[in-house]
Amino acid sequence: MTHRLKLSALPIILILLCFTGLFDSLYHATPLPAFEEEAGAYLADIRERATYAYAAARTLNGAISLLESVELDAMIISGQPGQVLEPVNDMVEQFSDLILIALASIGVQEILITVLGDISWGYLLPLALLPLALAPWVKQPWQKNLKSIGSILCLSVVFSRLLIPAIALSGQTISEHYLKPDYANAIEHVEEVKEKTRKAVSDGPSVSQLLPPEIITDKPKSIFSNTPAQAQSSTIVPNLETMTSLVKSDQIWTMLDTVPQKIITLITIFSFETIAWPILMVLLCFGLGKLALRLFRVRTYERV
Numbered sequence: 001m002t003h004r005l006k007l008s009a010l011p012i013i014l015i016l017l018c019f020t021g022l023f024d025s026l027y028h029a030t031p032l033p034a035f036e037e038e039a040g041a042y043l044a045d046i047r048e049r050a051t052y053a054y055a056a057a058r059t060l061n062g063a064i065s066l067l068e069s070v071e072l073d074a075m076i077i078s079g080q081p082g083q084v085l086e087p088v089n090d091m092v093e094q095f096s097d098l099i100l101i102a103l104a105s106i107g108v109q110e111i112l113i114t115v116l117g118d119i120s121w122g123y124l125l126p127l128a129l130l131p132l133a134l135a136p137w138v139k140q141p142w143q144k145n146l147k148s149i150g151s152i153l154c155l156s157v158v159f160s161r162l163l164i165p166a167i168a169l170s171g172q173t174i175s176e177h178y179l180k181p182d183y184a185n186a187i188e189h190v191e192e193v194k195e196k197t198r199k200a201v202s203d204g205p206s207v208s209q210l211l212p213p214e215i216i217t218d219k220p221k222s223i224f225s226n227t228p229a230q231a232q233s234s235t236i237v238p239n240l241e242t243m244t245s246l247v248k249s250d251q252i253w254t255m256l257d258t259v260p261q262k263i264i265t266l267i268t269i270f271s272f273e274t275i276a277w278p279i280l281m282v283l284l285c286f287g288l289g290k291l292a293l294r295l296f297r298v299r300t301y302e303r304v
Contacts, residue, residue: 004136011133011150018126027121032162039168040113042175046273047106053187053266054099056194057092063197064089064256088256095263102274109278112164120161128153152293159285167281171273179269186262186269193259 017023027033068085116124131150135143 007136008133011129015126015129015133018121018129021122023125024121035169036113036117036165038172039165040110042168042172043106043110043113046175047103047110049183049187050099050102050106050270050274053190053270054096054103056187056191057096057099057263060190060194060197060259061089061092061096063194064092067197085256088259091260091263095267098267098270102270105274105278109164109168116161116164120157124157124160125154128157155289155292159289163282163285167278170281171277174277175273179273182265183269186265189258189262190266193256197256 014023064085068089128150131146131153135146135150138146
């Protein structure tokens with residue numbers, strides 16, 4: 001009886017610490033919560049950059065779509081502008097779709113950080129420790145099975161709590177040293193082309209169409225990072241003659257010449273930051289976890 005109590009003492013003490021909140025207090029006394037906050041700030045930064053890139057891409061997409069609709073005399077250029085602009089516009093649209101996927105990935109990571117931060121030590125860890133507390137009181141082979149299940153569950157809880165911040169912080173290191181300069185250059189170019197195209201399209205006679213006023217209501221605090229409002233009070237409906245003269249000139253073709261290259265750069269950066277790197281890290285941690293579990297089982301069998 002005394003031996004069983006000794007074996008169950010540590011899991012039971014940890015369970016009590018978790019239920020009373022002391023374990024969470026001890027965790028917050030370590031540097032790990034600061035890393036979680038830094039990971040959350042990095043995800044918020046990616047979300048803001050992705051939202052800005054999406055807004056710029058959709059605005060550019062709208063301007064190019066207007067130019068695609070212009071019909072010219074066949075003597076002026078061979079083919080319609082839409083045939084020339086369509087590949088560029090398709091790439092911009094695909095980039096916008098990728099940004100939506102990237103935003104969804106960021107949102108999932110933010111949800112996991114928030115939810116796991118609330119329930120890991122108070123609910124999940126006590127449940128994971130329960131098989132270890134019960135194992136000394138049952139006979140073989142149930143004792144061995146409960147120990148294995150409890151060990152796996154405890155490792156899973158700890159890894160799940162620390163995995164997302166680890167992914168974010170490692171991604172932040174790579175982004176700061178290798179990706180940020182390319183992102184800044186690419187988004188600056190896309191923004192410049194967007195502004196020049198919008199200005200060129202809106203120059204000359206135009207009609208200002210009012211949009212309904214934005215309704216602002218009090219909202220509860222969200223787990224997601226704040227995104228800038230994109231609402232405007234009006235939209236410009238350009239004059240057809242202005243767009244026709246723009247397409248006839250070389251100005252639009254010069255501006256759009258390097259857009260595909262910059263869009264590809266942005267696609268590569270966001271794909272790596274929000275999709276490829278998290279998947280790679282999850283697979284790596286899964287492989288290391290399987291290896292650790294295999295070594296643990298081998299040592300257990302050797303002792304038996």
